[in-house]
Amino acid sequence: MKYCSTCGHLVKQSIPEGDNRYRYVCVSCSTIHYQNPKIVAGTVPVWDGKILLCRRAIEPRYGYWTLPAGYMENAETTVEAAERETLEEALAEVHIDGLYSIIDVPHINQVHMFYRATLKNGHFGAGEESLESQLFAVDEIPWEDISFPTVRKTLELFLEDLKKDAFGVHISDIRHPMTATRTKDDL
Amino acid sequence: MKYCSTCGHLVKQSIPEGDNRYRYVCVSCSTIHYQNPKIVAGTVPVWDGKILLCRRAIEPRYGYWTLPAGYMENAETTVEAAERETLEEALAEVHIDGLYSIIDVPHINQVHMFYRATLKNGHFGAGEESLESQLFAVDEIPWEDISFPTVRKTLELFLEDLKKDAFGVHISDIRHPMTATRTKDDL
Ligand SMILES: [Zn+2]
Ligand SMILES: [Zn+2]
Numbered sequence A, B: 001m002k003y004c005s006t007c008g009h010l011v012k013q014s015i016p017e018g019d020n021r022y023r024y025v026c027v028s029c030s031t032i033h034y035q036n037p038k039i040v041a042g043t044v045p046v047w048d049g050k051i052l053l054c055r056r057a058i059e060p061r062y063g064y065w066t067l068p069a070g071y072m073e074n075a076e077t078t079v080e081a082a083e084r085e086t087l088e089e090a091l092a093e094v095h096i097d098g099l100y101s102i103i104d105v106p107h108i109n110q111v112h113m114f115y116r117a118t119l120k121n122g123h124f125g126a127g128e129e130s131l132e133s134q135l136f137a138v139d140e141i142p143w144e145d146i147s148f149p150t151v152r153k154t155l156e157l158f159l160e161d162l163k164k165d166a167f168g169v170h171i172s173d174i175r176h177p178m179t180a181t182r183t184k185d186d187l
Helices: A078-090 A149-164 B078-090 B149-164
Strands: A011-014 A023-026 A038-047 A050-056 A069-071 A094-105 A110-119 A130-136 A170-176 A180-182 B011-014 B023-026 B038-047 B050-056 B069-071 B094-105 B110-119 B130-136 B170-176 B180-182
Touching: A038 A078, A038 A094, A038 A149, A050 A078, A069 A078, A078 A094, A078 A110, A078 A130, A078 B094, A078 B170, A094 A149, A094 B078, A110 A149, A149 A170, A170 B078, B038 B078, B038 B094, B038 B149, B050 B078, B069 B078, B078 B094, B078 B110, B078 B130, B094 B149, B110 B149, B149 B170
Parallel strands: A038 A110, A094 A170, B038 B110, B094 B170
Antiparallel strands: A011 A023, A038 A050, A038 A069, A050 A130, A094 A110, B011 B023, B038 B050, B038 B069, B050 B130, B094 B110
């Protein structure tokens, strides 16, 4: 951020009165421009005991397999965002069964939320951001080609819970996915 | 938003190629400025069977009682945000016991997340944004003077669960709090 979105003048970083963090503040109109984490919402879509994954047609991680998920939009709920992303990326209508995982990713200012979901009619396909979609049995998950650490983590938890036939809500965080993970699954 | 935060030129609303929503797009550098919901994180802080509330020293809802909560910041987790807000507003250090409620408030582009928490040592006070803090027994909650619908909803759920001594994770949404609420507590 270089310019004020309200008046077009330059911003500079300073700590506003009563605050304790550097913010972008306009040198002309004094507007404070806060920046906050974004929510990525998605689903673990299940049909006939198999899990629906999409192969990404966009960067980053072009060609890798992912759970359908994407940025939550203004004016929608987390449930609606998860349903919408599943429809857009996998062309699949789902019934939401419950919240499943929340994974904080603080170094990229994101919170990933996945809901358990069931396909409504078994139909699916490839949306504009997907090369293809495919149902995978639990022993067929393409672990070598999974897109993102939060998707891998959610799938790992899901398969464990599937064995126990008991699905909790899992809260965890991934601090630096390429080096180490720290989880707080007991929360 | 009137001006591009990247280059300072005017933005206009248009639907980018491959998108299906109006976005603010710069007329000069073509940067697309996405806008996304914000997370408000807080706690239900408990000590000796009582619930800690803060009386707001700021608008909106100056003078009303609230659970400690506020905007999640970049580079922190939802748990850290909830702990930080509890320390800032109620001067209370807490141990987080588990996720409790997620309430989508789509008409103001917010997602409210409350964690169950226990005071570490019984100490609390009034932070800069609070007039005072006070522990309330379950039959003393000042229902007439609660700050926000998401706080009321979370307290109502919490007291019900307290009776049963069983705390789930509650997902719901509040669409137009001054007229009607729609909940999906079964998710
Ligand atoms: Zn300005
Ligand atoms: Zn620009």
